[in-house]
Amino acid sequence: MIQHLLDGILVGAILSLGAAGLTMVMHMLRFANFSHAELLSIGAYAALVFDQLFKGLMPVMATHIGPLSMTWALVAAMLVSMVITGLSAVLFDRLIFRRVRENGEELSMVFASFGLALIIRNAIGLIFGLHTKLYSQDIVFATVLSRDPLILVKPDQLASLAITLTLIAVLHLILSRTTFGYALRAVAENPTLAQVNGINLRRMIVVVWLLGGGLAALAGVLYGLNNQITPVIGRDLVLPIFAATIVGGIGSIYGALLGGFIVGIAANLAVMVFSAGYSPAVPFLIILAVLLIRPNGLFGEERT
Amino acid sequence: MIGVISYLVFFTTVASILAIAVLGLNLQWGNTGLFNGGVVAFFGAGAYGTLILGGTAQDGQLGGFALPYLLALLGGMAVAGIMAWIVGVLTLRLRHDYLAISTFGIAVAFENLMRNAQWLGGGAQGIRGFERPLRAALGDGFTYNILFLLCVLGLLFLTYRFLETLVASPFGRQLRAIREDETAARSLGKNPDHIRLTAFITGSVIMGLAGGLYATFYAFISPQDILPTLTFQIWAMLIVGGAGNNKGAMLGAFLIWAAWTASGWALSRFAPVEAQLYTGSIQYILIGLIIVGMLLWRPQGLLPERLVVSQSGKRPE
Numbered sequence: 001m002i003q004h005l006l007d008g009i010l011v012g013a014i015l016s017l018g019a020a021g022l023t024m025v026m027h028m029l030r031f032a033n034f035s036h037a038e039l040l041s042i043g044a045y046a047a048l049v050f051d052q053l054f055k056g057l058m059p060v061m062a063t064h065i066g067p068l069s070m071t072w073a074l075v076a077a078m079l080v081s082m083v084i085t086g087l088s089a090v091l092f093d094r095l096i097f098r099r100v101r102e103n104g105e106e107l108s109m110v111f112a113s114f115g116l117a118l119i120i121r122n123a124i125g126l127i128f129g130l131h132t133k134l135y136s137q138d139i140v141f142a143t144v145l146s147r148d149p150l151i152l153v154k155p156d157q158l159a160s161l162a163i164t165l166t167l168i169a170v171l172h173l174i175l176s177r178t179t180f181g182y183a184l185r186a187v188a189e190n191p192t193l194a195q196v197n198g199i200n201l202r203r204m205i206v207v208v209w210l211l212g213g214g215l216a217a218l219a220g221v222l223y224g225l226n227n228q229i230t231p232v233i234g235r236d237l238v239l240p241i242f243a244a245t246i247v248g249g250i251g252s253i254y255g256a257l258l259g260g261f262i263v264g265i266a267a268n269l270a271v272m273v274f275s276a277g278y279s280p281a282v283p284f285l286i287i288l289a290v291l292l293i294r295p296n297g298l299f300g301e302e303r304t
Numbered sequence: 305m306i307g308v309i310s311y312l313v314f315f316t317t318v319a320s321i322l323a324i325a326v327l328g329l330n331l332q333w334g335n336t337g338l339f340n341g342g343v344v345a346f347f348g349a350g351a352y353g354t355l356i357l358g359g360t361a362q363d364g365q366l367g368g369f370a371l372p373y374l375l376a377l378l379g380g381m382a383v384a385g386i387m388a389w390i391v392g393v394l395t396l397r398l399r400h401d402y403l404a405i406s407t408f409g410i411a412v413a414f415e416n417l418m419r420n421a422q423w424l425g426g427g428a429q430g431i432r433g434f435e436r437p438l439r440a441a442l443g444d445g446f447t448y449n450i451l452f453l454l455c456v457l458g459l460l461f462l463t464y465r466f467l468e469t470l471v472a473s474p475f476g477r478q479l480r481a482i483r484e485d486e487t488a489a490r491s492l493g494k495n496p497d498h499i500r501l502t503a504f505i506t507g508s509v510i511m512g513l514a515g516g517l518y519a520t521f522y523a524f525i526s527p528q529d530i531l532p533t534l535t536f537q538i539w540a541m542l543i544v545g546g547a548g549n550n551k552g553a554m555l556g557a558f559l560i561w562a563a564w565t566a567s568g569w570a571l572s573r574f575a576p577v578e579a580q581l582y583t584g585s586i587q588y589i590l591i592g593l594i595i596v597g598m599l600l601w602r603p604q605g606l607l608p609e610r611l612v613v614s615q616s617g618k619r620p621e
Contacts, residue, residue, distance in 0.1 A: 032401040034341070034408070100599050108599050110339055110404050111539065115595030118536055122585040122592070130581065235532075239412050242405045250401065277420040284409035291394045291402060 003151050004268045010157050010226060011240075012264025013164035017219035018237060019244035019256035020171065021212025027188050027251035028208050029097065031109035035117035036216065037238035041124055043085040043217025044224040044233060048128075050077035051135055067143075067155040069136040070225065078221045082214040089213030090206055092116060117234060125231035132228040160222040167218060168257055175253065180207065188251055236280070240267065243283035247290050249297025258298065262286075306446075313449050315565065320456045321517045323557035326541045327463050327550060328510030334547035334609065335471055336503040337483035338396070339404040342411030343511055343538045346384040348530035350512025351519035352418065353380030355431045362431075365423055377516045384512025385505050387414075392504045397497050411532055419527040430526025431519075456517055460554070463510055467550050470506075479503055533588060537564065540591050543598045546605025555607060563590070 022036040054073035055062040061073035100112045143153050175181040186194040187204050195201050223233060244263045248255025267282040274282075290297060325347055332338040340346075357369050358376025371379065391410055395402045418425040425431055470476055481489040482496045489496055519525040537560060545556020567590055571583040598605065 026401065030401075032404045034404075096596055096600065100603075103599075103603055105603060107337060107339055107400060108603060110341070110401070111543065112596055112599050114341070114536060114539065115592045115599070118533075118588050118592035119596070122588040125585045126582050126589070130585075239409055242409070246402070246405065250399075275420065278416060281413035281416040284406070284413040287406055287409050288394060291398065291406065295398055295402075 001269075001272065002149065004271060005265060006151065006153060006157070008265035008268030009261065010161060010264070011268060012261035013161055014219045014223050014226075014260070015237070015240050015244045015264050016257045016260025017164060017167065017215045017222075018241040019248065019260045020168075020253050021215040022241055023245045023248065023250055023253055023256040024184070024188075024208045025212050026245065028191070028205060029101070029109065030106060031113065032242070034110065034113040034238060035092070035120060035234075036113075036212070037241055038117050038120040038124075038234035039085050039089055039213050039216035040220030040223060040237060041231060041233045042088055042120065043081050043213075043220030044229045045124055045128055046084045046217065047074065047077040047081035047221045047224070048133060048135065048229060050080045053077075064136075064138070065159075068159050069138055069156055070159060071136070074135055074221075074225075078218065081221060082217040085217035085220075086210035086213035089209040089216075093205065093209050117238070121231055121234055128231065130231060132230045133224075134228060135225055154226070156225055160226060163218070163222065167215070171215075171253070171257075184208070239280070240264070240283045243286045243290075246287050246297055249299040252297065252299035255297055255299030310446055310449065313446075313453050315561070317449070317453045317456055317521060318518075319558045319561040320453070320460045321514050321521065322538065322541065322561055323554045324456075324460050324463050324517070325511045325514035325538050326545070326553040326557045327460075327467055328507040328514065329538055329542050330507075330547060330550060330553040331467055331470070331479075331510065332504055332507035333542065334549070334553065335476065335483070336479045336500060336507075337400070338500060338504050338507075339400050339407075340504070340507070341404040341408035342414075342532075342535060343407075344530045344532060344534045345407070345411040345414040346388060346508040346511040347515035347518070347534065347538075348411075348414055348418070348525075349384040349387050350380040350515030351525045351529070352425050352431070352515075353383035353512065354516035355380075355519050355525055356425070359431060362426070365426055365431075373520075377513070377520070380516035380519075381509045381512040384515065385509040388505045388508030389501070392501045396500050396504060408532070408535075411530075411535060415527050415530050415532070418530070426526070428527060430524060430528070432524050452521065456521075459513065459517065463513070464550055464554065467510075471550070475499070475502075533591075536588075536591055536595070537561075540595050542605075543595055544605060546607040546609065548609030549605065549607045552605050552607030552609075556605065559606075560591075560594070563594075 018037065018040055021039070022033060025033050025036065051071070051074045054076050055071070058073070061076065062071050064071055065075070096112050096116055097109060100108050143155065144151070175184065183194065183199045183204060184207075186197065187199060187201065191201060220233060223237070240263050241260075244259035245256050246259070247262050248257070248259030263283055263286055266286055267279050270282045271279055325343060328346075329340060329343055332340050354376045357371045357379040358373055360370055369376075387410065391403075391406055395406045419428050421427065471479070478489065478494055478499050481492075481494065482499060486496050518529070522529075538557075541556040541560040542553055543556070544560055545554065546552030564587060567587050568583060571586060572580065575583065575586075
């Protein structure tokens, strides 16, 4: 039980990061972006490339940080990956979403994101191969927290959690203390009014994509660190991330962060009831339950 | 020569079955503006429903009710309709995002259920052993395939006629009215929620019919047949053909299915052996590019929706 809870918290942290970016994009551009989870894959693979590159260029960086399987090279690669993924998100918007948006058909955006997800996922498979990859081949032993019941925690898991919580704190400060944060919330509230007040909507959209892409990249790297890196990360995580945004209420960043943890924990606890094979279906049940009980999510407001 | 003809029969059968599913999607998306991200769930419900109801008994497995074929097919369609009803009631009054996500979710959940629930659909191995209707009388050969094709073409035509009549009826006008301006439709005393739900269920039942025919044709269905990528393919057919136009929907089905099978054939034939593993990836990238390209450069599709003028005598500008 506690083991499942711990695992759930870790998965939840990763989903939170993905959902926070997704909810911002969904709220501002008003479409369900089915390609958002593919940004996690892009992030995971970009970090893989730069991790190798840094290790090759500076062997010093290949040393492990304390008991972690994470190296300094991976930390640097993670930062680079966040920038690259953010820029890719902006690029996709320029190439596809902005033009579909300007064609005027709002619903086509969802479909464009379907198509984009298909392209990204299979292009990654084509470039990097379909087999799984790992950041580190070294086996890191789990620390035994308790023997009865047996609870195991890997140092990487704790580090991932710490990184996520730090990022969430940073995100909170950005939203609550900076002009950008005010502007973002103003646009979320009423885009037209915000523009009248001198907020440059186009620039806001770029920043939201950068931010969403960066968060997604981090989530992707942490997922890859704790599981495996495969081209289908996006396919496996798209539904849980959507579930997290719906639990939180579309448009609520804090709701999405909390929703991520709720979905992650629920999906892991569900393993105790159903067999593990059913866990991919759990997010769907969560979505249905939320829509039935609280259609606008925990923190969402009614939208038209 | 006979090989070519029998391949053409095979190709046309599968394309026509998919065209029926595309017509169902066109009612939902093209005519009503409902985003169904889980076409394959309703397709799969029809397929599994038909095989479970019409198949022969298997050990440790639900089904094998051996119902007469038409009853089994109708049952499969009903299963698809019931699923659509549950999802629709919960999500249709909300924004279209919720419908897109929850229909995508039901497709994932359905595939997951079928992969795991050995007792229900045979698990990962799928359901086999379905006795195709009239097989005893007609044998298993070419004649049978021709007759089956004729049946499928007949059903495709009936579905087309049904939808054309539906769209031209007052109900069809309501669908478009809701798609274009829900508030105006509501102010005229129409009930958008009810009308949308009806359209969503009807479209899903048609997808269920396509699924049932697909399962009949292969006499087999497994989770491998209902992967989310089939949803993408069916969507690509509608986008290419032209959403809102039933003829376009059918044209798109044939074009995309031809492109899909031709690219698969060409890749398996000409690509180097070590690249064969990636044939699927390349095909899906092609589908993705077609979808995105159409949306960017010709969002109305090859056959655009025709403008319907309700008052005769007044021509649109």
